[in-house]
Amino acid sequence: MSGIVVVFDFDKTIVDVDSDNWVVDDLGFTDLFNQLLPTMPWNSLMDRMMMELHSNGKTIEDIEEVLHRIPLHPRVIPAIQAAHALGCDLRIVSDANVFFIETILKHLGIREYFSEINTNPGYVNEEGRLRIQPCHDFNKASHGCSLCPPNMCKGLIIDRIQDSISQEGNKRMIYLGDGSGDYCPSLRLKERNFMMPR
Numbered sequence: 315m316s317g318i319v320v321v322f323d324f325d326k327t328i329v330d331v332d333s334d335n336w337v338v339d340d341l342g343f344t345d346l347f348n349q350l351l352p353t354m355p356w357n358s359l360m361d362r363m364m365m366e367l368h369s370n371g372k373t374i375e376d377i378e379e380v381l382h383r384i385p386l387h388p389r390v391i392p393a394i395q396a397a398h399a400l401g402c403d404l405r406i407v408s409d410a411n412v413f414f415i416e417t418i419l420k421h422l423g424i425r426e427y428f429s430e431i432n433t434n435p436g437y438v439n440e441e442g443r444l445r446i447q448p449c450h451d452f453n454k455a456s457h458g459c460s461l462c463p464p465n466m467c468k469g470l471i472i473d474r475i476q477d478s479i480s481q482e483g484n485k486r487m488i489y490l491g492d493g494s495g496d497y498c499p500s501l502r503l504k505e506r507n508f509m510m511p512r
Contacts, residue, residue: 318488319486321487322405323406324415325409326492335347336381337377356465368442381417381418406428406433407471408431416431434465450467469501476504486507488507
């Protein structure tokens, strides 16, 4: 099976919920989130919410503890382990952020199964606040895709992955996703590849 690249979305695909909403809701900031949602792009809103959490005394450890309790379907981890054991190249393309994704994958003991995580950057700054930035800096220029949010075009990422694996021989891609954010990348798949909507 080493000729197969399996690309996973993360939210509502590997985990059962949207990780952004999970953190905001669990830490009690849903009302503020809903109030700000109409005023800015999602990615900018999540960075703002991390500022609000920090300003209200929520720590990185609080966020990690919430992420460790994120719900999963009981068959997801065994499926990832089986695909890895069969030699599949596992990757993630997600509009979440690297801090949330890596925190969850490390907690589950499966981070090393993934050769690549394509997502929004996230890091803890010198003040101990989580910063979330866009994968594509939409303040400088548009990525040019009308189907995707301004901070990330998953289709462009899938194009790059397909170009890189086409040089490695006769590989196939399987893309797993759950929703509208996975429509653009599904349109970019080539004839030999598969889309598996959740």
